[in-house]
Amino acid sequence: MKGVLIIVDGMGDLLNSQLGDKTPLEAAHMPNASFLAARGHLGYMYPVKPGFVPESDEATISIFGNDLISSSRGQLEARGTDIKLVRGDLALRANFATIDSLKDGHIIDRRAGRTLTTAEAEILAKAINKNIKLSVPFVFKATIGHRGALVFKGGFSDNISGNDNVYNSGKTLVSDKVGQCKPLDDEDNSQYTANIVNEFLEKTFEVLNNHPVNEERRKRGLLPANYLLVRGAGIEVPKIKQYKKWVSAAYMPLEIGFSRASGMKTFSFNYPPLKKMDVYANLYEGLAKACKFSIWVLRKNRKKADYAYIHLKETDIPGHDNKPSDKKEMLEYIDKTLFDFLRKFAPPNKIKVVITADHSTPCKNKAHSADPVPVLFYDGSIPKERKFTESECRKGTLGRINGKELLTKVGFLK
């Protein structure tokens, strides 16, 4: 193995008063990241381009040297599940959400409060698949948390919008109302496709709103998961650069789908189910499993693969929830486990290591931002004291990088 790329989702942040005006990276005790930083170089990266607020898929696609493709999200999500796809099948990313009613269509919560358990999501998915009748076959698959993949079988157009206005208008919130999926050209097939998806979404509310699972949730003071927000319509596997000599350790459907579509040998594990309402207990459990699994993948493939790609998702969530202490704690956990392993694994095997993020998710913004992300490149240079923080990265010798240049810059891509 020559190199390891680790993407810590949403790691970049801004100074936070809850952490004594430090960023989570600055506040975290990360001796192993400091060890790697000292023997390498720091820099900062605009994952897509300056001023652009990336979604995870856009950033990942860009960091792996590709141009952005608008229709990739649904396809990548669906390819990260066991749904079988053929060309022309329409795939969308879907979120369980809460709306007030179909008539008013106000979005109460885009993720049904993030409290939907795995068992609840599976029961609701079953109800959708069983009770909705359409003129075309479809499959809805609940994946992790509020997330799901939705596929309509047939020959569709992917030139349609989603039904969440947040994602339809340059990522700024213009409306808290659900929209309709709209055709984005005047082809008959785009109109037909939009009609099918809209008919499906309307029926989804009818099936979900008074479903016993949601009645029970209301009784417990929880938001009902009574609607789906969809986005990223795609009808074919995105044409992206191939990474045949890479292995990937992935567990989010999007990451699994991206790794598979990029030709990587993809290793994944089943995410621990969310059993009760305690989302953070589940995240810490998931992170522990992910770090352990990543170490196993690295060990197993040391002689078999040239490069490894590891994506850790959990750190993005406390950014969305404005929980800087949790973000700090997660970073410390990654340092204590995965980075501690790398500190012992990389030097004797002459393996280079890149640690970066797909975007910043500043806690105080509760959303992704256009701020550049910190980059650490360990290459076994003569030690010089450095700490892996946003501000030190701004002054680092790697300088400013655009996502698309990263792998070439560190020599992982010729």
Ligand code: ZN
């Ligand atoms: Zn992300």
Ligand code: ZN
């Ligand atoms: Zn995020």
